[in-house]
Amino acid sequence: MLVLDQVGKTYPNGVRALENFSARIALGEIIAIIGGSGCGKSTLLRAICGLDRATTGSVTLDYNAITAPHEKIGIIFQEPRLLPWLSVADNIGFGLGGLPASEREQRVSRALARVGLADKAHAWPRELSGGQAQRVAIARALVPSPEVLLLDEPFSALDAFTRADLQDHLLDLWADTKPTLVLVTHDVDEAVVLADRIMVMRPRPGRLFEEIRVDLTRPRDRSSSAFEDVKHQVLASLDRSLNRAVRPADNLLTVGDGI
Numbered sequence: 349m350l351v352l353d354q355v356g357k358t359y360p361n362g363v364r365a366l367e368n369f370s371a372r373i374a375l376g377e378i379i380a381i382i383g384g385s386g387c388g389k390s391t392l393l394r395a396i397c398g399l400d401r402a403t404t405g406s407v408t409l410d411y412n413a414i415t416a417p418h419e420k421i422g423i424i425f426q427e428p429r430l431l432p433w434l435s436v437a438d439n440i441g442f443g444l445g446g447l448p449a450s451e452r453e454q455r456v457s458r459a460l461a462r463v464g465l466a467d468k469a470h471a472w473p474r475e476l477s478g479g480q481a482q483r484v485a486i487a488r489a490l491v492p493s494p495e496v497l498l499l500d501e502p503f504s505a506l507d508a509f510t511r512a513d514l515q516d517h518l519l520d521l522w523a524d525t526k527p528t529l530v531l532v533t534h535d536v537d538e539a540v541v542l543a544d545r546i547m548v549m550r551p552r553p554g555r556l557f558e559e560i561r562v563d564l565t566r567p568r569d570r571s572s573s574a575f576e577d578v579k580h581q582v583l584a585s586l587d588r589s590l591n592r593a594v595r596p597a598d599n600l601l602t603v604g605d606g607i
Contacts, residue, residue, distance in 0.1 A: 354405035364553035365391040376526040380543035388554020389532040422494035428485040430473040437469040459487040479510035499531040548585045557589040
């Protein structure tokens, strides 16, 4: 269980980036965090993974406080951040140095096949397209079997077709071991495609405004009326989150028809 308890972050210049953000996230859940610019989404991810310690409140994973980077928590950024001097296979296996060579090779080979890049094992990162490079980044993050994987707008720089393709690849890889996924995104479609719960944030300072549970069966039909209904709920919540005269919702909103 990943528990965020009244997490707040104030920077040395006095800017309050986060205030009293609380959530309980079960193993295997996919959570999307969405909100306007400056609402602290990336700050929250950095606090969860221990890259940036919260000023107030706490982050715990399985009752252990997270105050620094943790082996059970992986992260994928907007840019793939592959190591240019390593091959694709070596990039994926970079975090598996403690394993025997044969097991490391098996895991890397499986991961390459799962993301459709078995023929790119010996290629260099510079030889990959943007979508291929991000597939490598996803495989690299998941191959050590983290308990929690954080994703900071990982597909935002890609075209719509590639983005949809990678969303499907991510769900395929997630299905193998079902780690907890916490995704920051500006894309409402992406949030509805992937998430079990969507957490809408309010800016200045960033805090939870409303939580929407998405009860849609996977794989989700992007063209269905049920999908559109959820999108409208999220868009309406985003609009309200920017209106300071509107108080945060007291109740959980559930939409869909059974996950």
